[in-house]
Amino acid sequence: MSSDLLARLRLVRSPGIGPVTFRQLLMRFGSAEAALDAVPQLAARGGGKAPVMWSANQAEAEMARVEALGGRYLSIGQGLYPRALAELDSAPPLLIVKGDLRLLDKPMVAVVGARNASAAACRFARGLANDLGRDGVVVVSGLARGIDAATHDGAMQSGTIGCAAGGIDIFYPPENRERQTRMFEVGLVVSERPPGLEPRAKDFPRRNRIIAGLSQACVVVEAAPRSGSLITARMVAEAGREVMAVPGSPLDPRAQGCNQLIRDGATLIQSAADVLEGLRAPNLFASPRTPFEDAPVEMDASEDMRDRVVELLGPSPAPVDEIVRLSGASAGEVQLVLLELDLGGRLDRHAGGKVSLAAA
Amino acid sequence: MSSDLLARLRLVRSPGIGPVTFRQLLMRFGSAEAALDAVPQLAARGGGKAPVMWSANQAEAEMARVEALGGRYLSIGQGLYPRALAELDSAPPLLIVKGDLRLLDKPMVAVVGARNASAAACRFARGLANDLGRDGVVVVSGLARGIDAATHDGAMQSGTIGCAAGGIDIFYPPENRERQTRMFEVGLVVSERPPGLEPRAKDFPRRNRIIAGLSQACVVVEAAPRSGSLITARMVAEAGREVMAVPGSPLDPRAQGCNQLIRDGATLIQSAADVLEGLRAPNLFASPRTPFEDAPVEMDASEDMRDRVVELLGPSPAPVDEIVRLSGASAGEVQLVLLELDLGGRLDRHAGGKVSLAAA
Numbered sequence: 001m002s003s004d005l006l007a008r009l010r011l012v013r014s015p016g017i018g019p020v021t022f023r024q025l026l027m028r029f030g031s032a033e034a035a036l037d038a039v040p041q042l043a044a045r046g047g048g049k050a051p052v053m054w055s056a057n058q059a060e061a062e063m064a065r066v067e068a069l070g071g072r073y074l075s076i077g078q079g080l081y082p083r084a085l086a087e088l089d090s091a092p093p094l095l096i097v098k099g100d101l102r103l104l105d106k107p108m109v110a111v112v113g114a115r116n117a118s119a120a121a122c123r124f125a126r127g128l129a130n131d132l133g134r135d136g137v138v139v140v141s142g143l144a145r146g147i148d149a150a151t152h153d154g155a156m157q158s159g160t161i162g163c164a165a166g167g168i169d170i171f172y173p174p175e176n177r178e179r180q181t182r183m184f185e186v187g188l189v190v191s192e193r194p195p196g197l198e199p200r201a202k203d204f205p206r207r208n209r210i211i212a213g214l215s216q217a218c219v220v221v222e223a224a225p226r227s228g229s230l231i232t233a234r235m236v237a238e239a240g241r242e243v244m245a246v247p248g249s250p251l252d253p254r255a256q257g258c259n260q261l262i263r264d265g266a267t268l269i270q271s272a273a274d275v276l277e278g279l280r281a282p283n284l285f286a287s288p289r290t291p292f293e294d295a296p297v298e299m300d301a302s303e304d305m306r307d308r309v310v311e312l313l314g315p316s317p318a319p320v321d322e323i324v325r326l327s328g329a330s331a332g333e334v335q336l337v338l339l340e341l342d343l344g345g346r347l348d349r350h351a352g353g354k355v356s357l358a359a360a
Numbered sequence: 361m362s363s364d365l366l367a368r369l370r371l372v373r374s375p376g377i378g379p380v381t382f383r384q385l386l387m388r389f390g391s392a393e394a395a396l397d398a399v400p401q402l403a404a405r406g407g408g409k410a411p412v413m414w415s416a417n418q419a420e421a422e423m424a425r426v427e428a429l430g431g432r433y434l435s436i437g438q439g440l441y442p443r444a445l446a447e448l449d450s451a452p453p454l455l456i457v458k459g460d461l462r463l464l465d466k467p468m469v470a471v472v473g474a475r476n477a478s479a480a481a482c483r484f485a486r487g488l489a490n491d492l493g494r495d496g497v498v499v500v501s502g503l504a505r506g507i508d509a510a511t512h513d514g515a516m517q518s519g520t521i522g523c524a525a526g527g528i529d530i531f532y533p534p535e536n537r538e539r540q541t542r543m544f545e546v547g548l549v550v551s552e553r554p555p556g557l558e559p560r561a562k563d564f565p566r567r568n569r570i571i572a573g574l575s576q577a578c579v580v581v582e583a584a585p586r587s588g589s590l591i592t593a594r595m596v597a598e599a600g601r602e603v604m605a606v607p608g609s610p611l612d613p614r615a616q617g618c619n620q621l622i623r624d625g626a627t628l629i630q631s632a633a634d635v636l637e638g639l640r641a642p643n644l645f646a647s648p649r650t651p652f653e654d655a656p657v658e659m660d661a662s663e664d665m666r667d668r669v670v671e672l673l674g675p676s677p678a679p680v681d682e683i684v685r686l687s688g689a690s691a692g693e694v695q696l697v698l699l700e701l702d703l704g705g706r707l708d709r710h711a712g713g714k715v716s717l718a719a720a
Contacts, residue, residue: 120611247607247619250630251480259607263628270610270619 005094007032008075009062010054012093013194014039016342017051020349022093023076024339039343045306046344065195069169070184071098080104085213088239089353092192092210098168099188103138103159109275110140110211110236112229113147113221114254121222121254122147124246126154128219131272133158140215142207143180143189145173147221147229152179156186161214164191165207166199190214208232209239216279217242219269223257230257233266238351242278244269301337305329309337310357313347317354365454367392368435369419372453373554374399376411376702380709382453383436384699399703405666406697406704425555429529430544431458440464445573448599449713452552452570458528459548463498463519469635470500470571470596472589473507473581473606474614481582481614482507484606486514488579491632493518500575502567503540503549505533507581507589512539516546521574524551525567526559550574568592569599576639577602579629583617590617593626598711602638604629661697665689669697670717673707677714 011017011025011032017039025035040050066073074081074095082104085091111129113121129139129151139155141148143162152160162183164170168191171177183189190210193203211232212218218236220243223229233243243266248255262268267278305327312323324334338355341347348358371377371385371392377399385395400410426433434441434455442464445451471489473481489499489511499515501508503522512520522543524530528551531537543549550570553563571592572578578596580603583589593603603626608615622628627638665687672683684694698715701707708718 120609124609124611246610247615247622247628248609249480249484249615250606251484255607255609256630259628259630262607262622263630263634268607268619268623268628270616270623274623 005073006059007036009059013054015051019090021342042340043343046340047346048344062194066096069195071096071168082214088213095190095192096168097190098184103188106138108138108140108215110215110218111151112141112232114223115144115146117146117222122150125150125221128272129154140211142211143176160187162189163207163210164189165203167193167195167197169195170198172199209235212236212239217244219244220258221246222254224254225257227257233261244278301333305333306337313357315356317350317356320353365433366419367396370414373414374411379450381702402700403703406700407706408704422554426456429555431456431528442574448573455550455552456528457550458544463548466498468498468500468575470575470578471511472501472592474583475504475506477506477582482510485510485581488632489514500571502571503536520547522549523567523570524549525563527553527555527557529555530558532559569595572596572599577604579604580618581606582614584614585617587617593621604638661693666697673717675716677710677716679714
C-alpha cells in the first residue's frame with residue numbers, strides 16, 4: 001500500500017482538517033507525511049490543542065475495506081483524479097470510486113432535479129441523458145429518487161457517474177440497489193465518504209459540490225423554489241460552470257425554480273443539442289491549473305505576524321485577500337498563520353474563501 | 361369636418377401611398393393638402409403615370425361612416441395619436457378608434473399568443489392580464505381566438521385595447537361580437553383599415569405592427585415555432601420594445617416558440633410582477649421624437665441627381681443611407697428623388713428602411 005495514500009487518508013479523516021486545510025498543508029509541507037508530522041506543532045502555535053489524528057491502523061482498515069469492495073482511491077492532483085473537480089477550492093482530497101474509470105476521461109454534464117418530479121419531467125430527463133450519452137457526454141447525477149434516477153437510467157448504456165452522499169456501498173434510497181450495482185459495472189460511483197457511512201442531511205450539499213465540480217455544465221430539470229437542486233445550481237455557478245435549466249409552465253409549482261434560474265441567467269434547455277451548444281462556450285479546461293505542482297513553501301510566521309492576523313480577524317467572515325492587504329505581510333505568511341489557527345481550532349472557513357475567528 | 365383630415369385620408373387610401381411615403385410627403389410639403397396637389401407632378405418626374413387619388417367624395421363617405429359607427433380618426437403627430445406608435449417608421453398615418461380614449465394615456469403592454477392555445481395557457485393569460493390591469497397597465501392584444509380573447513377578457517375591467525386586422529366594425533372571428541362590442545364601451549378598438557373591410561391574410565401582420573408599436577413590451581404566451589406570434593415578437597424587437605415570453609415544458613410543442621424566444625434573449629415571464637420589473641428597463645418614451653415638427657423642406661431635385669439615384673438603385677434592397685453616401689447628394693435631395701420614384705411606381709420600400717427599383 002502507498003504510504004503517501006495512507007498519510008493522505010489519515011489527514012483527510014482527522015477531525016478539523018477540511019479540503020481547504022488539506023490543500024494548505026500540502027502546499028506548505030510538500031507531502032501528506034510531512035504535514036501529518038507538523039500538525040501538532042502548528043496547532044499548538046495556533047493556540048489550540050493538537051487534534052487527535054487518525055491512526056495508521058484506522059487508515060489501513062478503511063483501505064482494506066475499499067479494496068474488498070472493489071473500489072479504489074483517487075488523490076487530488078494525481079493520476080486519474082478529475083481535473084475539473086480539482087479546480088474547486090473545496091475539492092475532496094480523496095475520492096473513492098468503483099466502476100469504469102475510463103468515463104473520467106470524457107466531457108461530463110450533470111443532470112439533476114426534484115426527487116418528487118412529475119412523470120413527464122422524469123421522461124424528459126431520461127431522454128435528455130440518453131441523447132447526451134449518444135453525443136459522447138458522460139452524464140453525472142446524484143443517485144437520488146426522481147430526476148436523478150431517471151437520468152442515470154437514460155445514460156446507463158453510454159456511461160453515467162453517480163455521486164453518493166454516503167459511502168459507495170450504501171444504497172440510498174434503498175431502491176437504488178439494482179441501479180447502483182449496475183453502475184459499479186458499466187458506470188461509475190463516486191464518494192468522498194468512507195464505506196459504510198449512511199448519509200445524513202449535511203452530506204447532501206457536500207455531495208452536490210462534487211456533482212458541480214465534475215461537470216462542465218449542470219442541467220436542472222424541474223425544481224421547486226428553495227429546493228436542493230437550486231443549491232446545486234448555485235454551487236455550479238460558483239464553480240464557474242454553466243447552469244442550464246429546463247423550463248415549465250408558470251402554473252406548475254415544480255417548474256418555478258427552473259424558470260427563476262433562467263430569469264437569473266441560466267441557459268434555457270429544450271434538448272441535448274441545446275446543451276451541446278452551451279458547452280461551446282469558452283472551455284474552462286483548456287489550461288487547467290494543476291494543484292500542488294509547486295515546491296513546498298519554507299516559511300515560518302513570526303509571533304508578531306500571528307498576533308496581527310488574529311487582530312484583523314473577527315467574528316464576521318472576511319476575505320483572505322483583505323486580511324493579507326491589511327496585514328502588510330505576504331500572502332504565504334498570512335496563509336500559514338491561518339493554517340495554524342485553523343488546526344488550533346480557532347478559525348472558521350466560509351464559502352468564497354472567507355475566514356472568521358471561531359467562537360471561543 | 362377638418363380639411364386636413366380629409367386630405368390625409370385621401371392620401372392614405374390612395375394606391376401606392378404607404379406609411380413611409382405618407383411621412384415623406386408630409387415632411388416635404390408640410391401639409392397633406394399640399395402633398396395631394398403635388399403628387400401628380402412628383403409621380404410624373406419619377407417616371408410613372410400619376411396614381412388615381414382618392415376623391416374628396418370617397419373620403420367624406422368614409423368619414424361619415426366612421427362617425428355613424430361612433431368612431432373617430434387619430435392623425436399621426438396630432439392630438440391623441442399614441443406617441444409610442446408614432447415612433448415606428450411604418451406607423452399608420454391614420455387610426456380609426458372607438459371606445460375609451462383615456463386608455464391611450466396609460467402604459468401599455470401587449471399579450472399575444474396562439475389561437476389554438478391550451479386551456480391552461482388561456483387561463484394564465486387571463487390572470488396575467490387581470491393582474492397587469494390592477495397594476496395600472498393597459499393590456500393590448502389582437503382580438504383573435506385563444507390567448508388574445510383570454511387576454512382581453514382578463515383585462516376587461518381595467519381597460520384593454522384590441523387591434524383589429526379589418527375594419528373596427530368587423531367581428532373577426534364572429535364569436536368576438538360580444539367581446540368587441542363591450543370593448544367599444546369600456547375598452548378601445550383600433551384599426552388603420554376602413555370600416556366594413558373584412559381582413560385578409562396580409563392584414564394580420566400589418567395589424568401586428570400596431571400591437572408592437574403601441575406597447576412598451578409584448579408578452580408571448582404559448583406560441584409554436586414559426587407561428588404568427590413569433591412574427592409579432594420580431595416586430596416588437598425591431599421596434600425596440602421588450603420581448604417577453606412565458607415558458608413551458610419542452611415536451612409541449614405549443615411552448616417551443618416561447619422557449620426559443622427566451623433562448624434568443626426574451627425575458628422569461630412567470631407573473632405580472634416579472635412584466636413590471638422588465639418595464640423598469642430604460643424608458644423609450646422619456647424623450648419622444650415628435651414626427652413632422654419640422655418646417656417643410658423647400659427643394660427640388662435636379663435631373664442629374666434623379667438619374668444618379670436611379671443608377672444606384674437595383675433590384676436588391678439597399679439601405680437609403682448607402683444610396684445617399686454613394687450619390688454625393690444631401691439626404692433630403694435623395695429622399696425627394698426616392699419619393700418621386702415611389703409615387704411614380706418605380707420604387708419598392710422594404711423593412712429596415714431599404715429600397716429597391718420596382719420590377720418594370
